[in-house]
Amino acid sequence: DTGVSQNPRHKITKRGQNVTFRCDPISEHNRLYWYRQTLGQGPEFLTYFQNEAQLEKSRLLSDRFSAERPKGSFSTLEIQRTEQGDSAMYLCASSFGQGENTGELFFGEGSRLTVL
């Protein structure tokens, strides 16, 4: 078990560019989450997948953000036309759960985005 893996760990980009982050969850986990964390704050929920279905998106996820989880395995989070306000740590987490049963969420080390 290699845990939740995120790539790249750090991305520096210029405003207006597109960036994509990848998350590889723990293999048997059916639930995958993306969070965003800014300095000095707790993580904020962005979106949630159960298998390949995206079941919930936060209002924080503007039209410039899109997330996918093809085949219910890895997930990508793309940010188009980046803005300086997008600078943050993007965290991925996975868990195994059925119905209301909520298991422990395992987090990756995050992908830090810096928009210049």
Place this chain on the structure above:
Amino acid sequence: AQKVTQAQTEISVVEKEDVTLDCVYETRDTTYYLFWYKQPPSGELVFLIRRNSFDEQNEISGRYSWNFQKSTSSFNFTITASQVVDSAVYFCALIFSGGYNKLIFGAGTRLAVHP
């Protein structure tokens, strides 16, 4: 509204002191889960404990203990005989039923343990 409040922004203690991190939550649901996570300087959130709303028993794990009181909507975390390695940011979080299992985090408490 669902909300988690960690009023203590930063706490500084000397090694071997006991320290309590406060967490107050708000939810209208009767079924919910409460969590504590540790975020060391490396950045990865490390799971510490999960407690469901129907289990108010306090829990002890080594130097860590948790006090869950529904009457005051609190889920406090105590570290006994703190060590330098306990230095981290600690987050309290809530999952409520119907919330698609998303964690709602507090702002975190930064704990600095000095030798």
